[in-house]
Every structure is written in C-alpha cells, then in structure tokens.
Amino acid sequence: MRIEIVQTIEEIRQEQIVGRTVVVIDVLKAASTIVAALGAGFTSVLPVETIGQAQGLRTEGVICAGERHGKKVAEFEYSNSPTAFRAFKQPGKQLVLTTTDGTIAISKAARAAHVFVGCFLNAEACIREAIKRQLDITLYCAGTRHEFALEDGLAAGLMVHRARQLLPSSKVCDLGIALEASYLQLGGALPGLLLKTATGKRLAQQHGEEDVLYCGQLNEFDIVPTLVNKYLTKATI
C-alpha cells in the first residue's frame, strides 16, 4: 500500500485520486466542523460552494452553517465552527455547510474510490478505515490560501505515523516521511501549537481561539465522514 501526500488544493492530480482512498484534511476548520457535526447527531453534512446554494436547500430538517473570510454568514444558524455544535441537541437534522475554500478539496476528490474527511479529532478512525479499504491512500491537505498549512501537514504526519505502525509494509512518499517526523517532533505541543500556525493566528485574532484549540484535540470522535452522492455521512466502522 502506498501513501502519498498532497499539500494544497491546486496540486492534486487525477492519478492521485482515481482508484484510491482519499482523506481530505482541513483541520482549521471545515473537516473539524464536519466531524463535530456528525458527532453531535447530524445525520449528514452537505458541503456546498455558495451561500445561495445553501439557502436554497433550507427546509425544516436542515440547518445551515458557514463562513466567508472567517466570519459567520449572517443568515445562517452557525459559523464553520466545531465548538458551536457541542451544545447542539436536535438529533436527526441535516447540516448544509459552505466555507471559503474548505469544501473545494472535497469536491475535487469526488472521483476517488473512497473519500473521507479527516482532522485531529478523528485521525485514528480515519487512517484505520483507510487502511481497511486496502487501496493506495492519498492524504489530501487542503492548505490555506493556496499555501501549505502546518496544521493539515501535522495531521497528515500523524496519519502516516499510525499507518506505518499498523501496516509496516506501507510505502510513504518523501513528504510523508518529512511530515511524520514533524508530527513526532511537534505533536506533543498540540493544541497550543495550532495557535502559532498561519491560519491559527488569523483565527485567533478573529476571536476564534476556542475553535483552534478544540481542533487540536486528538481522536475525540470515532467518526469517519464518508462522501456518498455529495453527502457526508458516518462510515460504518
């Protein structure tokens, strides 16, 4: 089994998608919000690109969440905020989520054999499930504003590390080896470290510090959001 890392939305190539299991990693914050929402009892999360699309989907059983440039969309119930769902007590709802660029990677990966969504909150479940599918794996970091994002790279590094422990025969690309080492060096200082990343700093300035710290929690959920017909639901694991 080969494990390859892609580090920004732009870089992914068809051969890194087709016939593979792709884990879309966007720690701050789309992936973390999706995991937290499914953990809070939403039946599914539908990532959409525009605010208009989200509004068009509103019905009684649907909650809308999203942000533009870090700020909650005014008409929506929630921002792209994992901590917002901690007190959510209405099981059975659908979530429609739109973010500045966090959902683009998910749609770019749609042609993969399996598409999962991962972050620190569900890293262990994600990599275990990916290994079970027995295909080559692409860890697809969304990055931030077209740049490598440290938090996504470290989550990928953690997944590589666990994959190599669980399946020592797996072959990892050079970047995967580098990021595994980064995680082993820096992972002990999570979640505070996330506040020092480019995105973490920006979010903290926008009063999103609580979210950033929450996104650095390891394996809070045993949930693997899995894309089926544009909807993300919990994989059976």
Place this chain on the structure above:
Amino acid sequence: MRIEIVQTIEEIRQEQIVGRTVVVIDVLKAASTIVAALGAGFTSVLPVETIGQAQGLRTEGVICAGERHGKKVAEFEYSNSPTAFRAFKQPGKQLVLTTTDGTIAISKAARAAHVFVGCFLNAEACIREAIKRQLDITLYCAGTRHEFALEDGLAAGLMVHRARQLLPSSKVCDLGIALEASYLQLGGALPGLLLKTATGKRLAQQHGEEDVLYCGQLNEFDIVPTLVNKYLTKATI
C-alpha cells in the same frame, strides 16, 4: 526577516525571487557537486543546460562534468559527483556542469538579489551568509522529478533551524516550521537516511552510494557558491 520555502522547481513565483536572497538547495547532487568542486580548487562552476553547450565551452582550462538520468556523460571527465572531486589536484580550472534538472532551479532564481547554492556540505555557511545580506530569504528546494525531495527539505529545515537560532526574530512560513521539525527529528540519522529517500535509493541502485553518503556530511565546507553573471564562485564570507 522572512524565510520562505519553495519545494519544487515548478512552484516558485516571481515575488519569491525578486529582491530576496535565494538559496537553491539540491542535495542529490548538483549543489553538493558544486560545493565540492569549489572546495577542490575550481575557480568557478558554470551550470549549463545541454551537453552541446558544455562541449562548446571546452578549452584547456575547462573541465566538463555532468550526467543524464544518473549516468556520466560519456565524453566528459566527471559525472555529477561530489566525491569525484576529492582527489582533484589542479587548482585554477573552471568547471562546466550539466545535470538532468539540477541546474534549472539556479537559472530560475537568477533574478534574485543574491543567488546561493546550498546543501548539507555548506548549510551553516549558506544560512549565515544569507542572513548577512539582510533581505528576506527563499530556500528554494529543487526537488526531484517535480516532487518534494526529502533530502532537500531536511537541508532547508536545518537552515531554518540555524536561522532561528541566529536571528530569533525571523519569521518562518508554515512549511519551514514543519521542515525544521523534520530535521530536528531525523537529522541525527544523516547521512544514512539519505539512502532511504526516493532519490537516494535510485542513486544507490546506480552504484552511487558513496556519493549519497558523502552528501549527508554536515558543514564540510565554508563555501557559499554565489551566482554572478551565470558563474558560481565562492562568496567572500
């Protein structure tokens, strides 16, 4: 002072070159060969793109070296091999060097305020000299076959680490932080680790193991190859 990492030849953008000090990093092996050649007494190294160009430049004072797809160019005295220059005893010669893609990054960086060539063999000298120039720094990893190369990333990580020690106020991009951590985690196992990288493995299979191990030596030379009018010569440091 900002320090930014570029990780493959294709990715560099104009704003990462103009007005900056660019360190072109190609551990296996163009940069290591250039450093070793200047260390062996060559007055300059002229990187050229084609074998024909190199042959056209041959005169009594010129030695040609180069490879194509890992093999020495038959007509030339030397391959792209740093160890080949250890026994070289004719000071005052010029070296003309052509490699499959190792010299492309140097020409791409030519418009920078300063262009240096770096690797493990001269990492300390390189980053000290770059800091002295007091401009923002781009550590420009050549990569291998359009992919991130672990050996280049680790050398960049080492330079970031030393830069942050020497100049704690320097600001480093997310990838720089990740690679510094990779170096701190893995750097103790150099040079053997280089044999496990994608390029290192390939070179070792081509009987280049001695070169690979040599390229993992730290700070063997206090030499900073500096580009002036297409020629690389030792910077005055």
